[in-house]
Amino acid sequence: MHEIFNIFIKSIFVDNMIFAYFLGMCSYLAVSKTVDTSVGLGAAVIFVLGITVPINYLLNEYILKPGAMVWLDAQFASVDLSFLSFIIFIAVIAAMVQLVEMVVEKFSPSLYSSLGIFLPLIAVNCAILGGSLFMQERDYQTLGQATAFGLGSGVGWFLAIVAIAAIREKIRYSNVPPALRGIGITFILTGLMGIAFMSFLGIKL
Amino acid sequence: MSTDKKEREPMFSAKNVKLLTSPLNLNNPITVQVLGICSALAVTAKLKPAIVMTLSVMIVTGVSNFVVSLLRNGIPPRIRIIVQLVVVATLVILVDQLLKAFLFDVSKQLSVFVGLIITNCIIMGRLEAFAMSNKPWPAFLDGIGNGLGYGLILITVAFFRELFGSGTLFDIQIVPQSLYNMGYVNNGLMILPPMALITVGVIIWVQRYYNRSLIEK
Amino acid sequence: MYTNGYIFRYAGILVIIAAALLSLAAMLLKPFQERNRAIDKMQGILASAQVQECTADNAIQLFNKYIVEEQVIDPKGNILSSYTKSPKEDAQAFLIDLKKENYNKAHHKPYNLPLYIAKKDGQTIYIIPMLGTGLWGPIWGNIALKSDFKTVLGVFFDDKSETPGLGGEIATPKFQKQFIGKKIFDNRGNFTSIEVVKGGIVKLPENQRIHGVDAISGGTLTSKGVDAMLRNTIKSYLPYIKKHR
Numbered sequence: 001m002h003e004i005f006n007i008f009i010k011s012i013f014v015d016n017m018i019f020a021y022f023l024g025m026c027s028y029l030a031v032s033k034t035v036d037t038s039v040g041l042g043a044a045v046i047f048v049l050g051i052t053v054p055i056n057y058l059l060n061e062y063i064l065k066p067g068a069m070v071w072l073d074a075q076f077a078s079v080d081l082s083f084l085s086f087i088i089f090i091a092v093i094a095a096m097v098q099l100v101e102m103v104v105e106k107f108s109p110s111l112y113s114s115l116g117i118f119l120p121l122i123a124v125n126c127a128i129l130g131g132s133l134f135m136q137e138r139d140y141q142t143l144g145q146a147t148a149f150g151l152g153s154g155v156g157w158f159l160a161i162v163a164i165a166a167i168r169e170k171i172r173y174s175n176v177p178p179a180l181r182g183i184g185i186t187f188i189l190t191g192l193m194g195i196a197f198m199s200f201l202g203i204k205l
Numbered sequence: 206m207s208t209d210k211k212e213r214e215p216m217f218s219a220k221n222v223k224l225l226t227s228p229l230n231l232n233n234p235i236t237v238q239v240l241g242i243c244s245a246l247a248v249t250a251k252l253k254p255a256i257v258m259t260l261s262v263m264i265v266t267g268v269s270n271f272v273v274s275l276l277r278n279g280i281p282p283r284i285r286i287i288v289q290l291v292v293v294a295t296l297v298i299l300v301d302q303l304l305k306a307f308l309f310d311v312s313k314q315l316s317v318f319v320g321l322i323i324t325n326c327i328i329m330g331r332l333e334a335f336a337m338s339n340k341p342w343p344a345f346l347d348g349i350g351n352g353l354g355y356g357l358i359l360i361t362v363a364f365f366r367e368l369f370g371s372g373t374l375f376d377i378q379i380v381p382q383s384l385y386n387m388g389y390v391n392n393g394l395m396i397l398p399p400m401a402l403i404t405v406g407v408i409i410w411v412q413r414y415y416n417r418s419l420i421e422k
Numbered sequence: 423m424y425t426n427g428y429i430f431r432y433a434g435i436l437v438i439i440a441a442a443l444l445s446l447a448a449m450l451l452k453p454f455q456e457r458n459r460a461i462d463k464m465q466g467i468l469a470s471a472q473v474q475e476c477t478a479d480n481a482i483q484l485f486n487k488y489i490v491e492e493q494v495i496d497p498k499g500n501i502l503s504s505y506t507k508s509p510k511e512d513a514q515a516f517l518i519d520l521k522k523e524n525y526n527k528a529h530h531k532p533y534n535l536p537l538y539i540a541k542k543d544g545q546t547i548y549i550i551p552m553l554g555t556g557l558w559g560p561i562w563g564n565i566a567l568k569s570d571f572k573t574v575l576g577v578f579f580d581d582k583s584e585t586p587g588l589g590g591e592i593a594t595p596k597f598q599k600q601f602i603g604k605k606i607f608d609n610r611g612n613f614t615s616i617e618v619v620k621g622g623i624v625k626l627p628e629n630q631r632i633h634g635v636d637a638i639s640g641g642t643l644t645s646k647g648v649d650a651m652l653r654n655t656i657k658s659y660l661p662y663i664k665k666h667r
Contacts, residue, residue: 022398025242026326083302083448086323087294087440094287102283126243126324133320137559179413180406182421183239187406194399250587250640281424284433295440302447306454309462309478316582367587370640396588396640 004148007140011152015134017127018160018190019197024127028161029186038165039158041122046154048100048122049131052093053150054143056132059088089132097122127157164190216342224346228354230416234327235358236409237419241327245359246401248318252375255363256356258318263352266328269293270336270348277337289332294323327355362404370395460511470564470578471540471547472602486510491539494518497527499661502534520553520562527658535658540566547575550659554651557643559583561592561651567606571663574616577601579648589644600635606656608633615656618649 017023024045031041062068064085069076105112122128131153140146167189176185234240241262248254272292273280280288301319304312322328331351336344367373369392372380380389394400413419461478464485468476476484486508492515494502505513515536526533538549546569553562563579577598584590591597601616608614617634619625620642626634637645 022246022402023243025246026240026330029242030239083298084441084444086298086320087291087444090290090294090323091287091437094290098284098287126326129320129324137555177410178420180410183236184406184409184413187402187409191399191402191406194402195394195397198397198399248586250585254586254590279432281429281432283424284429287433288436291436291440295443298444299447302444302451302455305458306451309458313462313580320583371587393639398585 004144007145008148008152011149012156014200016156017153019194023130024125027125032161032165035165038161042158042161044122045157049150049154052096053131053135054147055092056089057135057146060136093128221346225350228350233354234351236412240330241325241355244321244325246398249359249363249366249401250396251367252363255359259356259359261318261322263349265322266331266348266352267345270344271341273332274336274341274344293328297323362401366395466578467549467564470566470576472576488540488542489538490541493537495535495662497658499665552651552655554647556581556584556647557589561647571667572605572607574601574604584644589641591638592648605632615653618645
C-alpha cells in the first residue's frame, strides 16, 4: 500500500509527464487556451491513462513478455512476443479511446459535448503511449502499482495543463510583443516551468 | 490516351509544388500547426540525430500518407484512428526489423527514434488533415513537404543548441580552445530539454515578426 | 453507410494482415538478427578489452583469438563451469541472459554470473558484462579489469534509448576513455567502485579522484544509472575476486 502511494505521488510531481519527460506536448500546447477546455482534456487524459496502463500491464505480463505464456502451457516458455508490444499498446489505446467515445456519446450526451471533441486527440497524445512504455520498462510488480502509475501520470498531466491555461488566461492582458502572442510565449513559458520542475528531478520517495 | 493525359494534372503542377513548399514557412508543422513537439525536444541536442530524425520522418510521413490515401475510401470513419495508427506502426516496425537483420549498424543509430516516430503527431495530424481526403500523389508530396518543414526547425534548433551547449557542430569542435582559455564556458543549460522549447519560442517570434499574417490576436 | 458488420470485418482483416506481416518478418529475420546481436555483444566485450581493430566482419574471429576462457560463477565466488574450447560463442557464459539473472538477483533467487577471461599482449584480462537501467530504457556494457582485479583496463557502454547528445553520450569514447586506469579498490583493499560524479571529479577530494569519472552534463539520470550498474554488478563478483586475487 505504502509503495503504491509512493508511485502515485512520484508520478505526479517527480516524473511529471510534461515537465520531466516532455511527453504529450502537442495537445498540451494546442488546447491550453482556456482553463475550462484544459480541465476537460486533462480529465480525459487521466481517464484514458488510468484504463490503458493497467490493461497493457496485463497484456504485457501474460502475453507479450518473454516466457509470459507459461500460464497456458509450459511449452510456451520460450515464446517472446515483445516485438508486438508497440502495435498492441497502440491498438489498445486507440480502441479504448474509441470505445470511451462511443459509450459516452450513447449514455451521456451532455458529457460527450464537453469531453467528446478531445477524445480523438488523446489517441495521438504521446503521453498515453509513453505511459504504457514506461510501465513496461520499469517492471512494476503488481497491477495496483501499474494502475497507481497510470492515474498519477494522468493527474500530473492534468495539473500541468491547467496551470499553463491559467497563466495563458492572465497573460492575455499583458503587453506581449505581437509576434510572440499566443503560441510563441506559451513555448517560452513552458520552458521556464520545465526548468523550475527540474529541481524535483531525481527525488526518491 | 492523349485526352486522358490532358485531363490529368502534371506531376509537379503549381498546386503540387505548393504542397512541398508551404510547410517550410507559412504552414510549418512545428511553429504554425504545433505538431511533433515531443520529438523536437528529444533529438535536438546535437545536429546529427536531428538530421537522422528529419530523414526518417520525411520518409514515414510520405509513405504513410500515400498508403492511407490509397485506403481512404474503405476506412470506416468510426475506427479511422485505429486504422491509421496500425498502418503507421506496422510500417515503422517492419522497417526496424529489416534494418536489425541486414543493416545492424544503421538500426543501432535509429533504434532510439522508432518509438518517437510512431507517436509523432505530425504523421497522425497529416493523415487526418490531408491524406484522408486527397489523392495518393498529392498526399505523398504533402507528407514529404511537412517532413521537410519539420526538419528545417529541428536542424535550426539543433544548430544553436549544439553550438552553444557543447561548442561543437557534428561533434567537431567549433569554439576555439583559445576562447575557453580566456574563460568562455559552454552553456550547459542549452542542452537541457526546456531550452529547446525556449529556442522554438524565439524562432516563432522571428518568423512571425516577418510574416505578420501569422500573428494571433 | 458503414454497418457494424463492415466495421468489424474491416478491423479484423486489417489486424490479421498487420499481425501476419509482423510475425512473418520476425520469424524469417530472427536468425539474422540473433547473429547480429551476438556479433554486437562480442564487439562490446572486445572494445572493453581495448581491442581496437574490431569490426562487424572480424568480430567472431577476433573473439575466438583473444578470449581464452569463459566462466559461469555463482554469487559465492565458486566456478560452476569453465569453457575453453572453440567456437567461443557456444559457451554457457556467452548465452547467459543478464536480464533474467538480474531479475533472479532482485528477487533473492539463485543466479549465475558470466565472466570472460582474455589474453592480450601477455596480460590476463577479466571482463565483466553488465546490464542496468538508464533514464528511458536499458543500458548495458562491459568492464575489463587487469589481472590485479583493481585497475580498469577499459569499459564499454551502450544504450537502447537514452537521449542523443545527453544521456546517449555514455556510448561515446569520450566518456568511456575516462575509466582507463581508474581503480575499483582503495589502497586498503576496500571496494569503492567507480563513482560517476555530477559536476565532475574536481568535486572529490584529491585522493578519491582515482575512483571517479565526470558525469555527463544534462545526462544526470543516465549517469546515475551507469554508476548504479557498475556498483551493483561488480559487488556480486567480489567473493570471486577475493578468492582469485
